[in-house]
Amino acid sequence: MHPEFIQMVEYAKNKGFKQICVCTNGFGFADQSSASRLLAAGISQVSISVHSHLEKHEERVTNKTGSYKRKIKAIGNLVKARAANQLVDGLSLKTVIHKQLLNRFRQHVEFFQNLGLDDIGFNFIRPDHGSRSSKWVPAFKELTPKLRELVLSNETVLKMNFSFLDIPTCMFPWEVLAEPRLRQRYIGKNFERCITIFSPTEKNGLRRFEWSDERKNSMKSHPAACSDCQLNDVCEGVWRGYLEIYGDGEFAAGPAKIETCFAAR
Numbered sequence: 001m002h003p004e005f006i007q008m009v010e011y012a013k014n015k016g017f018k019q020i021c022v023c024t025n026g027f028g029f030a031d032q033s034s035a036s037r038l039l040a041a042g043i044s045q046v047s048i049s050v051h052s053h054l055e056k057h058e059e060r061v062t063n064k065t066g067s068y069k070r071k072i073k074a075i076g077n078l079v080k081a082r083a084a085n086q087l088v089d090g091l092s093l094k095t096v097i098h099k100q101l102l103n104r105f106r107q108h109v110e111f112f113q114n115l116g117l118d119d120i121g122f123n124f125i126r127p128d129h130g131s132r133s134s135k136w137v138p139a140f141k142e143l144t145p146k147l148r149e150l151v152l153s154n155e156t157v158l159k160m161n162f163s164f165l166d167i168p169t170c171m172f173p174w175e176v177l178a179e180p181r182l183r184q185r186y187i188g189k190n191f192e193r194c195i196t197i198f199s200p201t202e203k204n205g206l207r208r209f210e211w212s213d214e215r216k217n218s219m220k221s222h223p224a225a226c227s228d229c230q231l232n233d234v235c236e237g238v239w240r241g242y243l244e245i246y247g248d249g250e251f252a253a254g255p256a257k258i259e260t261c262f263a264a265r
């Protein structure tokens with residue numbers, strides 16, 4: 001949306017940045033000529049957010065009619081660009097885990113695999129604003145068995161790259177937790193990122209902050225049971241909005257599960 005976005009990318013490229021990644025809703029890439037301009041400016045990696053393979057669910061999430069078709073066109077253009085070696089650092093899908101997706105994980109990933117994607121990052125939905133409801137936010141007791149099925153399908157058939165973020169570690173299936181290779185492969189890592197928000201309402205038109213501090217200090221909490229958990233210092237806990245919907249009862253068994261699974265290997 002920033003009117004000088006292309007100039008920003010060119011500036012970064014001219015300063016010597018080798019990896020320039022864009023996380024996007026894909027709208028800027030839906031048109032072939034605009035996609036070509038963006039890529040020529042120096043973008044080397046794209047992560048495109050799509051939250052359902054079904055048009056009606058995607059547009060409920062984005063609240064924007066027409067967004068689904070634009071994203072699908074963008075994926076077509078980006079897959080072609082990757083085949084032409086223009087996206088040397090990768091192309092991936094970013095999907096929010098919401099309740100409508102739970103029974104459709106497999107169809108979702110197969111749909112995008114058929115479009116040419118092989119890398120999906122799943123983020124557990126942040127219960128905020130319009131999404132702060134059990135209609136959109138699944139309980140972990142519903143999610144964990146679905147994760148187990150998806151990981152099993154991936155290990156045996158799909159063979160894609162998946163990572164899951166913003167799911168408290170103890171809510172992963174025990175089969176994943178007890179096997180270091182699977183932990184490494186599926187439990188996503190939140191990297192330190194300094195965020196700049198450009199907005200006329202901010203002082204000097206911008207605000208800079210560490211995303212990890214924002215999550216830890218104002219968006220997530222540790223349920224009381226976490227004080228006995230060996231991962232208490234490294235696990236970020238859970239979105240506060242989740243606790244407002246479901247409470248913290250699911251976490252009582254967390255420390256023992258972590259201890260048993262991490263001791264297994």
Ligand code: SF4
Nearest residue numbers: 168170226229235254
């Ligand atoms: S018990 Fe708490 S600290 Fe331990 S993995 Fe679960 S949420 Fe994280």
